[in-house]
Amino acid sequence: MNYIITDSNDLITGFVGIGGKPEPSEGYSAYELFYGDIPIQARENLGYYTYDGHTFQRMSNDFLKQCHIDKVKSMKLQSMSRLCNTSIVYGIDIGDDHYSLTVEDQMNITRLGMKAEDPNNTDTLIYHPDNKPLRVYTKEEMLYLYHKSSAWIDYNEIYFNLLKQWITVLENASDIIPIDYNDELPPGYKEELEELIDISSYDFNIMVITDTTDYDSIIPVLDIRPSIELYKQMMIEKEEQIKAEIFHPQDKA
Numbered sequence: 001m002n003y004i005i006t007d008s009n010d011l012i013t014g015f016v017g018i019g020g021k022p023e024p025s026e027g028y029s030a031y032e033l034f035y036g037d038i039p040i041q042a043r044e045n046l047g048y049y050t051y052d053g054h055t056f057q058r059m060s061n062d063f064l065k066q067c068h069i070d071k072v073k074s075m076k077l078q079s080m081s082r083l084c085n086t087s088i089v090y091g092i093d094i095g096d097d098h099y100s101l102t103v104e105d106q107m108n109i110t111r112l113g114m115k116a117e118d119p120n121n122t123d124t125l126i127y128h129p130d131n132k133p134l135r136v137y138t139k140e141e142m143l144y145l146y147h148k149s150s151a152w153i154d155y156n157e158i159y160f161n162l163l164k165q166w167i168t169v170l171e172n173a174s175d176i177i178p179i180d181y182n183d184e185l186p187p188g189y190k191e192e193l194e195e196l197i198d199i200s201s202y203d204f205n206i207m208v209i210t211d212t213t214d215y216d217s218i219i220p221v222l223d224i225r226p227s228i229e230l231y232k233q234m235m236i237e238k239e240e241q242i243k244a245e246i247f248h249p250q251d252k253a
Contacts, residue, residue, distance in 0.1 A: 113146025
């Protein structure tokens, strides 16, 4: 006997093909049925279906994503965190020069920036933009690079923190999934961003980075076909065993 496990929305969350009846937790139900009662088109992925004890019904991807909204939020936040890092590492432009901001780049710029701030420093300030040779920087040039790169990092970290707060309180998957990194924050969060960091003195190229995460992947794959084949094989073996006991009882002895 097989068992279908459903949640409070009748969404199928599990399948037990062999073994005793499961003990579902609060809000979940377990239905006993034969594998032949499961529609052929549903066997490849029961995770797309609801079952009320009588009828299987195929749900839309949008409905399923809403049912798994906690997973949607988790995937969105992971994606935004990754894109925040991508944005930081991409770096900044100063004139015709571009400066990437990997962790190593940040350490080098910070070291040189602190030297530039030190009135007693006599070391030559040597650095280079991406894909250009090393050169000597004036104190003013290095301080501007240092302060602009720091402001860029601060902006991204503060923006992501506010973005995270916003996503956390959203209740509809359809509102969460379309969000891209550097989208304009809604009222309240936008003003807080402007209060926390003033980037008006720097010419930042703030680009929207598209989230390419496949949110269909949150839908659990419940392919019961292997369980059905195993069940069939067990039934065949059991039938053969019964036949052997009937027609060759001496073998048993």
